[in-house]
Amino acid sequence: MNRRDFIQQAPQTVAAATLISPAAPESAPARPFVHHVYFWLANPDSEADRKQLLAALETLKTVPVIRQAYIGTPASTNRDVIDRSYQVSWLLFFDSLADEEVYQKHPIHLEFVKKHSHLWKKVVVYDSVSLSTK
């Protein structure tokens, strides 16, 4: 749901959506746009490369439209269905698809890709629209 759609909803629908996540800050959307990126490093055993990417993501997360960011690495869990072959997880919440598009074109993002894309051999992105939350 983008911001415009949210505003155009009938008031009772907006109230119902707000009730989905009563503990969230007032300014956070009830149903965020979720952008999850997994990085596979070109040199997966290089601690220096991993640190460089993590440091670059610290800068990248300053892009103002990013509502929440979680920079992570694979957990110790290990079952058949778990993919733990990636090195870095980059999970972002946006208020809307429009905000995610602003992020994609933001100078800090373009600079991040230009300066650091040599570090990874593969990225997989999953974008999802939240239907329901807890």
Added chain:
Amino acid sequence: MNRRDFIQQAPQTVAAATLISPAAPESAPARPFVHHVYFWLANPDSEADRKQLLAALETLKTVPVIRQAYIGTPASTNRDVIDRSYQVSWLLFFDSLADEEVYQKHPIHLEFVKKHSHLWKKVVVYDSVSLSTK
């Protein structure tokens, strides 16, 4: 970081960690355990199957140790690096790995798998430990 580690930190470290996410509810951990599951339905064109899975996830999200849950479907974004071949995204935040293990063995979760696993042909799980947040 599990709850015990968090408590055992020096007070100044806890204060610094809290500053990472000043808008979060006081009880939320600064660096959650992130469990992201993507479902590929056995019958991806079946709206009935999709609705059944979404409804089942509504029940599943009542497992008490789940701190936050986001049930989603692929966004309209479409670039080379984006995987939008899945049908349902199930993103969970836990306070710790220990809580995620409680969830895995919880009766509601076991019942969910038993009753609904025929609906999907593939699941991929990415578990990550947050190093840093915004």
